[in-house]
Amino acid sequence: MTTTASVAAWLGSNDEPDSTFHPLREIEPDGPDAVPALRRLLADLDALGAPSMLTDAKLALEKSSEINQQAASRQNAAIQRITEARQRAALADDTIAALEAMAAEQRDAEPWLPVQPGQDSPLMSEARRLSRASVQRAVMLAGGKGDLIYRKLQEFAADAVDQVGAAPLPEKVWVTPEPAALVMRSEHAESWTTLLMQGDRFMRLHEAADLTRRLGGLLSELPGAAPRLAFQYRAWLTAQQQFEELRTVARPLRLRWAIDHGWQPGLWRPDQINGNGDPTPTPLTIGARLKHAVGGA
Structure with missing residues (x-):
């Protein structure tokens, strides 16, 4: 499997998450x-x-x-x-x-x-x-232009997560065997389109981010034991622990489910990730603070 398929595509497949942390x-x-x-x-x-x-x-x-x-x-x-x-x-x-x-x-x-x-x-x-x-x-x-592109992709990721997280859904969407039909018959029919479009966008921007890291020499070492999926989910340890539950969720709902369960989906840089899986961002170094102060993510 490609990196994108093994990490971001968890939202669209039942494959085991890639827990490796080699560069x-x-x-x-x-x-x-x-x-x-x-x-x-x-x-x-x-x-x-x-x-x-x-x-x-x-x-x-x-x-x-x-x-x-x-x-x-x-x-x-x-x-x-x-x-x-x-x-x-x-x-x-x-x-x-x-x-x-x-x-x-x-x-x-x-x-x-x-x-x-x-x-x-x-x-x-x-x-x-x-x-x-x-x-x-x-x-x-x-x-x-790797760093510039990566920052733009981070903006896209934050926007996709915001849209999915804000999409109103019927309460029973998590228990019905036909969530698409339930949402489309409700007053929130447009939410299903949002889930589909932004879910696809989230996966595509992570493919672009993976390529940008490799083409742009942005292969910064992740902290501690953090695996590559930490680029997608800052609470990566929670994501690994709850993967079996995610498999029971309809694919278009998986990004929303990850948001609601505290995985903190997005596109993260190594200086925004904790090596122990704690979703709290690591304290920034002086250099990182300066980078963020001039427009970094």
């Missing part, structure tokens, strides 16, 4: 998972309504794809030109003239022709190098 691996700018991770983050930010936060990284990533596509097209065209020239020479009445024409085609196309079958041409190799450099730039641009 995640940072995504390297030139690593094989850099592009997929950045594309997922861009998609998440777009869905969350914050696409402009990584416009420069998106442009650099698009530039990389453009280089690859254009280079592949030029190399294929060069190979096709030489193939056709050879076919014409084989069928020409004036074979020598046709061979001379083929040689001219060869000279023009040579930079795009593979030295050996199955290998890249010299220009294709250079194009791939420039494409990789563009990917590295995109990842570094995203990483450089």
